[in-house]
Amino acid sequence: MRKVFWSCLALAVTCGAAAAQNATKDAGALTVIRAGSLIDGTSEAAKKNQLIFIRGKRIEKVADAGAAIPTGATVVDLSSATVLPGLIDSHTHIFLWGEDPLKGGYDENILKAGIALRAARATYACRRALEQGFTTIRDLETEGAGYGDVEIKQAIEEGTIPGPRIFGATRGISSSGGYNLEGYAPELAMPKGVQIIDGPVEARKAAREQLDHGADWIKVYMTHRSWVGKKGELVSQPTLTVDELKAIVDEAHGWGKKVACHAYSGIGLQRALDGGCDSIEHGLSLTDANVAQMIKQGIWYCPTIAPYYGDWAPENTPGGQRDRKRASEHEISVQKAAKAGVKTVFGTDIGGIPWTEPMAIEFDYMTRFGFTPMGAIQAATSRAADMLDMPGEIGVIGPGAYADVIAVSGDPLRDINELKKVKFVMHDGAVFKNELASK
């Protein structure tokens, strides 16, 4: 498989020695993709019979099928396929290898896997993302693997391993009592899946350290445990105070970076909004007031629906009741946010779900809970690009954008599950996979 990758890399402009040679040779070479149907990431309807002109890493122009193709151009025939921009998953964990209780749950990731094994698994995860058409990911913390995401990103950028463009959040931040590993004898100093802070001074210092070591985003856990309360409501344990979060947000914004807040409901969710976070992750129980505040402050919503529909504990246990309550509240919140026009992005939380599962399962849930197929696709393309401050550069097929292009054989606007069967992937102008080749 590795050999296939390198042989397909003719147009790559990366920093590895072999790739760099190819880049200098091929930077001016033209590739033209014939798209039978084009969903460009921003337009409300698909366009038929389009030509995408690609030079080096970027798209030069998009034209109708009648436009002249210069001699010498490499033509990729996707005329019987639907072509889309490379997808963006705004919530992943490349260093997480599932949380199945039968396989040791979350703790196994940290207690049983050394850093080399974790790096190997992260390498696999990156390949999985790319082969499924996800050419960009926002990876929301390494679950105890330190700054490993920064180094995996470096390995991808230098051409050592295949993988998507990564926006990494490095270590993540929570407070004492606010993250795993937990439940062990108090005499034991257990490792934690995040950096623990208490007080605004420590909060700011953690943000500075993480930004200093290459964090593109800061990830903060604003709630931790959850359970069903006496009135049948979903209760979440709050973690950081508003002052602690404000110190992090102030620091991150000063560096031109943003803050993603894991927040389920109640006090912790309210503190996330009041503290000025940029995106709410999960947001299981959004009140009307929460939704109004998100719209007013321009806060993004990354619901990650799919993980809350798997691995429910038995029905008549506190855990089972909590799992069912999470899902039922989440459905209502997602529909409420969609109706009110909250800026919403596609995110899977994959890693929590094993990397062997299809990432596109989230599209299925989004379209069940209020999104049109085009709305869900835009949440995974141009909308995510806006959140990542790369509008026009990723998540779109248009002049000047990076040549991140995928294709499926059917029509995802009719059957969104077509996106589980991505047949063609180009990343930064290099063809990574083509199962639609005519010969």
Ligand SMILES: [Zn+2]
């Ligand atoms: Zn997550």
